[in-house]
Amino acid sequence: MNKKIKIIILIFVLVVISRFITISIINNIRSDISTNLISDYQKHEEALGEQVAHIVEAQVENLREKLLIIADNDFIKNSDPTLCKDALQGIYEVLDTKIGNLGRVGLDKKFYCSINSALVGVDATTLGTYIDDIFNDPEHKPVTSRIISPPGAGFAIAVHVPVFNDAQEFVGTIGGAIYLAELNETYLRNVSIGDTGYVILLDDDGTLLSHPQKELIGRNFFNDSDIRKTISTIDEVTSKVQEASDKGIPTTLQYDFMGSMKQATFVPIHISEERRWVVGVTLSLDEIQDDLVAIGIEDNLNKVTVVTGFFAALVPFLILIYLILSVFNVLGRVNRSLNKISTGDFSERIKLKGPKRDELVTLSNSFDKMAAELQSFNEDMQAKVQHKTEELSEKVAELEKTKLATLNILEDLEFEKDNLKEEKDKIDTIIKSIGDAVFVVDKDLKIILYNNIAAQLSGFSAEEAVGKYYKDVLKFISEENDKETDSFVMDALNKGTIAAMANHTVIVTKKGDRIPVSDSAAPIKNKDGQVIGCVVVFRDVSKEREVDRAKTEFVSLASHQLRTPLSAISWYAEMLMDGDAGELNKQQLEFLSEIYQGNKRMVALVNALLNVSRIDLGTFAVEPIPTKIVEIAESVIKELQPQIETKKQKLKTDFDDLPEMNLDVNLTRIIFQNLISNAVKYTPDEGTVTVKVKKKDEQVVITVSDTGYGIPKEQQERIFQKLFRADNVREKEADGTGLGLYIVKAILDNSGGDINFVSEENKGTTFTATLPITGMAKKDGTKGLS
């Protein structure tokens, strides 16, 4: 064989071999680049998935924490729906991020208060099994629902946490919702990955919680027929989803979606100890391929293949060897660079120098261009990741702030509540400690508070009384005519003033017994002064009434018994003085007269004591009849004329011509009798006593002035006290009981009048008594004064 031909054959063989080697190496490179790129995308899908998972986890966790704080609020623990509603509303209003459907579920598993009024009364178990789960769990751990559709709201995920009362007994739950629409719009829908990537969110049984196509939310990813139609290998996909959910690790796969290959990464979200949701990040493989084309790698690799063939046919062996060595050198560098890039060093470049037409240089340049694209893609991705991370940090910070704000508000609430509780405890204790029966009615006359004594006295328990119209429980009637005597309650409510029970009121007990009671009703006003209810206090006065009767009887009997011997003394002295038993000498007559006068004073004292006892017992009556006041004044003056003449005093009168007014004749007489006789008694001989009865505005003014001894300044404030007599007159006049002015003041106080005086020692005194022009107010009582 020709040596040349052998060489040519050898070269040809070598060229063929080298071409195969070259092609194989280039394919290898292409495969490496593609694999690296895909795994790169996968890493980013995973990173993104994890961020979404964090956001969702943070949302659920934050809701749960907020709920746990709210669950500890005393008003929420309290079973009163009104308080609960107010508390919820208050908390809701201060939340930065609102909790949807915030509501409290009672032990009957029904919502009894909620900021969503459509929820109130709804059986929570109809929304999902999570309520049963938390109720049945012996530890009552917080639960997160599957997708639910509460009334008056869209799809949502509910979180419920247990509520424990102060005795640490489970008393129901408090829950709130995350609306999927909101989650979707705010966090997931706008996450973009390349041009075709998107994010989905699935719960642990495959229900779609979020999807860029809103209509798919709520459908089941595993067995929805529409979804199954679009993915040929759906079972493989669902098994990857379940693997991520079950094992709690990210999974990746590629699958055919209506003829286009997709790559999806599923990342678990830890919703609770048992449950994991899954975030799916999906990207089209075509896009990854397009990226390869876009950066020119494919084109250049093809060119390399063609060029190497062409040169192989023409260039000598050495060139071939050189070529092969050069190619190896470049490819080796490409491979090293690729390895560096695949470990994340995107700054790696080959930077091969030489003429522009050198294909290896072109390859090297193309590679560098690709690396640059990859680097910028990576940087772009990192920027996105960083942006998302910042957003997440902001969210977390905001959530922290909300939590703090909630805590602050709750602290304030707690403080207010402590204050309220303390006040309430105080009031409760006071009411319990009161030995009298107490009940409180609201403005609709319904009993809202009722103490033990009220229960004991009436026979109706608190359970039977509270919430009822009070007249249905507590019947107050007059013991005299059986008529209702509860106008005092209406008086307190309508007039806003304290109203006393009428005399002789009895309460009819549950058994039908009648117990005499006494006391009053007082209005309860809000801070604007409006009457919002009334508190009624009453007590059993059976014993008091008995004692009262006994006292009155005693006083009556005693006075009768005293008066009989006084009458005997008076009448026998009178007969002796009249000479019925024979003429008396002057001295006998004088002594007898002393006995007679002393006896008269004794009678006056007995009368005054009897009056005082009636005043003190509150049993004296004021019974006005139309009377001319001036006539009473004149009659009293006439009676006192002998004393005035004896003391050679001057009496001046000034009476207006007044029409008849309603006066109790006896009492009016007592007023004039005491004031005028005092003036006469405490004015020295030849002094002046002036009596005036004048009309002034809507009053009748009685003025009795004298030029007498006066009342010492330091004793003036005691002048109306019972049995008090000023020192200066005690020396001058032994006669006097110290009861007259006390009785006068009591009469005026009890009949709508008033009395005061001015006095200067040794100059005189002026008493001024006033009565309404209409006369005296009527007062019921058993006895008059005499």
Added chain:
Amino acid sequence: MAKVLVVEDSLGLQKAIISKLTQEGFEVIPSVASQEAMQKLEENPDTDFIWLDHYLLGEETGLDFITHVKGNEKFKHIPVFLVSNTATAEKIKTYMHLGIDKYYMKSNISLKEIIEDVKNLLEGNPK
């Protein structure tokens, strides 16, 4: 000579009343109890005037006695003065309703004053 029935359980006071009335020219029929007084009234249907106290000997009081007198056609025209120390407003009201002519509280009035009023009344000249 006018005939006066004095119904008064306190013998000390009764003695003074009788003494004064006799001195003033009255014929006095004394009594200490309601039933006894009714009996004496039956014996003396020409009685001109009754002087009555509230508390009397026995079960019945002046209220029972005045009820008997005013319920009896023969005696209901006879004027009655209540002279008593039992001065509750209620009792006086009741006596007034039952038809007594006047009320006096013993301790506050002299015998002379009462007898003046009795004389005036019987002479058809009441005060």
